[in-house]
Amino acid sequence: MATSDEFKESLRAQADIVRIIGDYVKLRKAGAQNYTGLCPFHGEKTPSFSVHATRQFYHCFGCGVSGDVFSFVQKIENITFPEAIRLIAQKLGVPLPKTAYASPMEAKDARLRGALLDIHDRACEFFQQSLQRPEGARAREYLAERGLDAQTIKLFRIGFAPDSGFLIKDRLKGEFSEEILRQSGLFAWKERDVDTRASEPKAPGLEPMYSKFRNRVIFPICNDQGRIIAFTGRTLATDEKAGPKYLNSPETAIYSKSRVLFNLHLAKEAVKALNYVILVEGQMDCISLYAAGYHNVIASSGTAFTDLQAKLLARYTRQIVVNFDPDAAGARATERTLGLLVEEDFEIRVLTLEPGFDPDLYIRRKGKPAYEEALKKAPLYFDYLIEQARTQFPVRSGQGKVQAVNFLLPHIQRVTSAIVRDSLAQEIAQRLGIDSAVLRQELKHVSTTRSSSTVKATAEAQANHAERILIRALASAGQVLGGEGRVSSREGVDEEFDPARQALYAFEAEPLHEGLATESLINTFLMAGPGVTDPMSLPLSEGDRSLLARLLFQEEEPLTPESLEAAVHALRRIRLRRQLEQVQRELQRPGRESSEVQALVNEKLRLKRALMDPGLSDPAVEF
Numbered sequence: 264m265a266t267s268d269e270f271k272e273s274l275r276a277q278a279d280i281v282r283i284i285g286d287y288v289k290l291r292k293a294g295a296q297n298y299t300g301l302c303p304f305h306g307e308k309t310p311s312f313s314v315h316a317t318r319q320f321y322h323c324f325g326c327g328v329s330g331d332v333f334s335f336v337q338k339i340e341n342i343t344f345p346e347a348i349r350l351i352a353q354k355l356g357v358p359l360p361k362t363a364y365a366s367p368m369e370a371k372d373a374r375l376r377g378a379l380l381d382i383h384d385r386a387c388e389f390f391q392q393s394l395q396r397p398e399g400a401r402a403r404e405y406l407a408e409r410g411l412d413a414q415t416i417k418l419f420r421i422g423f424a425p426d427s428g429f430l431i432k433d434r435l436k437g438e439f440s441e442e443i444l445r446q447s448g449l450f451a452w453k454e455r456d457v458d459t460r461a462s463e464p465k466a467p468g469l470e471p472m473y474s475k476f477r478n479r480v481i482f483p484i485c486n487d488q489g490r491i492i493a494f495t496g497r498t499l500a501t502d503e504k505a506g507p508k509y510l511n512s513p514e515t516a517i518y519s520k521s522r523v524l525f526n527l528h529l530a531k532e533a534v535k536a537l538n539y540v541i542l543v544e545g546q547m548d549c550i551s552l553y554a555a556g557y558h559n560v561i562a563s564s565g566t567a568f569t570d571l572q573a574k575l576l577a578r579y580t581r582q583i584v585v586n587f588d589p590d591a592a593g594a595r596a597t598e599r600t601l602g603l604l605v606e607e608d609f610e611i612r613v614l615t616l617e618p619g620f621d622p623d624l625y626i627r628r629k630g631k632p633a634y635e636e637a638l639k640k641a642p643l644y645f646d647y648l649i650e651q652a653r654t655q656f657p658v659r660s661g662q663g664k665v666q667a668v669n670f671l672l673p674h675i676q677r678v679t680s681a682i683v684r685d686s687l688a689q690e691i692a693q694r695l696g697i698d699s700a701v702l703r704q705e706l707k708h709v710s711t712t713r714s715s716s717t718v719k720a721t722a723e724a725q726a727n728h729a730e731r732i733l734i735r736a737l738a739s740a741g742q743v744l745g746g747e748g749r750v751s752s753r754e755g756v757d758e759e760f761d762p763a764r765q766a767l768y769a770f771e772a773e774p775l776h777e778g779l780a781t782e783s784l785i786n787t788f789l790m791a792g793p794g795v796t797d798p799m800s801l802p803l804s805e806g807d808r809s810l811l812a813r814l815l816f817q818e819e820e821p822l823t824p825e826s827l828e829a830a831v832h833a834l835r836r837i838r839l840r841r842q843l844e845q846v847q848r849e850l851q852r853p854g855r856e857s858s859e860v861q862a863l864v865n866e867k868l869r870l871k872r873a874l875m876d877p878g879l880s881d882p883a884v885e886f
Contacts, residue, residue, distance in 0.1 A: 270360050271333075271348060278351050280319045280332040286354075287339055287578040289535060290314060297816050303339055303578045304328050306608035306679060313816050320799050322812035327805050329812060331797065339578065341522070350488075372516070375446065379517045382439055382447045383483075383491040389434050390422025390481040390494075399423040401499050402480050409547060410627045415554045418529075422481040424496055428473030444472060448493065448512040451475045476510065482546050484512070484564065487575070489528040493518040495546055495564065511564070521569040524576060525549055525562040531579050533558035539582035541614075541638075542568075542600070548586075548622040555631045568600040573607045581607070584641050586614040588621045601644050605677040611644035645687055648674055649694050658695050667695055668702065729833035730781045731814055733769070736762035736822055736830075737788040738798040738815060762822040767793060769827075775834040778841060783807055836874065843870040 479496030
């Protein structure tokens, strides 16, 4: 989708980056214009992700990622730039201009995705209507047996797929082409071979389509924006031809099961408000808990939990209670899921129910108070795993202790903090009855190196106050200045103060930045020239980008002609001092001709006189 520059800039001006990012990251105010939170793009426990409300950009001082509202949505949703524009426009209720696509392929993909979303809406309406018809009586009985009332059924848009394989096709074929219907994931068909025995041989091709979902209770699957993208069908048949108990839509252009969490669209506000989430396996588990009042519950839909799902969940919280089925398969799934969550720095508790009870059955049989009590007693994830190790291996024997340690070591490796790993080693040693020194030695043999993007702050530490002021001035082009930004000149004539233009003029007139820690950053501004409205988009090194972000996030005095003049004088004084030091070193070199010595002495006197300039020696401008 090729969107006009005018529309993009208009949308950028309307999009409050704090509000948009706040839908994904829990932000806290950290100054007049700054907000901080845990970075959604890498695991961390201490917030290093910052958003600037006035300049409308974000930067993570942990992993170095930065950008504007468009790049954030594009990155976190894993979508294209045009799709990010469309999504932001939808969030703001801004109508999109007439769409023009950059290529025929882009236009085709956009039309396909839009049509598939429409098909799933229409199919859901069909399934909901079928549930209310006479043929949906058994499905209604099943849902009543599972304790679901009409309000819950309506909220989750639960429906019924009739036993016929063609009714839904007949409903949809008037609105959508056969090609689109075949790509929807709702239908199946058989490949047709050439029949050489027939009097009129049929050419290879496709047999007529029929519905994949037949005689099943239908549960819609939504993306985190609430759009239906797939379905799960629970069979009502009991004969050998019933097929799998649960049948899921295949992956399509709008559905990738590794990127979706069931019920996240309904749960995300409660998750953010409560700052923790309950993760279950099955959709009925999720629906039952939600109906019981646990609105912060989501499900992995019975599929293996993925790192993409963990990253998606981390947008909303990093505190989680994992409540998978207590059978052997559930225990293995719990361990796999815990491993992924540990790597993403989640604070994890594991809720294990009595044997024979999944969350749905437990809440229906024992009630909410019993589940609430179990929830309160859910142990921390490593306490859970240690008990798993003690249960699976005879830790009284040396061999059993080795097996238990080998079971736990991969989980310890995933912990990002060395301090936490050491604490866990002590806890495990005590619980398993082994020497903690031996366990630490065992840990040393296992690689615990972790890749983390750390940004060096050397330039920032060395940058003096004058450099900071002038860099802020260079980055101020296009920024709306407040009352402090408009001042009267000393001649008494009111004129608009342009700090970026004044700073550029100072550096172009004299290379005051040469040899400074910020030289490369200032050079980038000089090469870009005037009119840099988005300084974070400049081609900067990782260190320079981090330094610039830190300077822009700092709450300092407003830019004025006086503060810029003082900064220029301070850098000029620094430059003169360096030149004087260089001349003094040259004078100390032996073997110079008398004429060279005299020239150096004259230069030394000139530099000293320059340093005695009242403007440079004013204590108020010592930076």
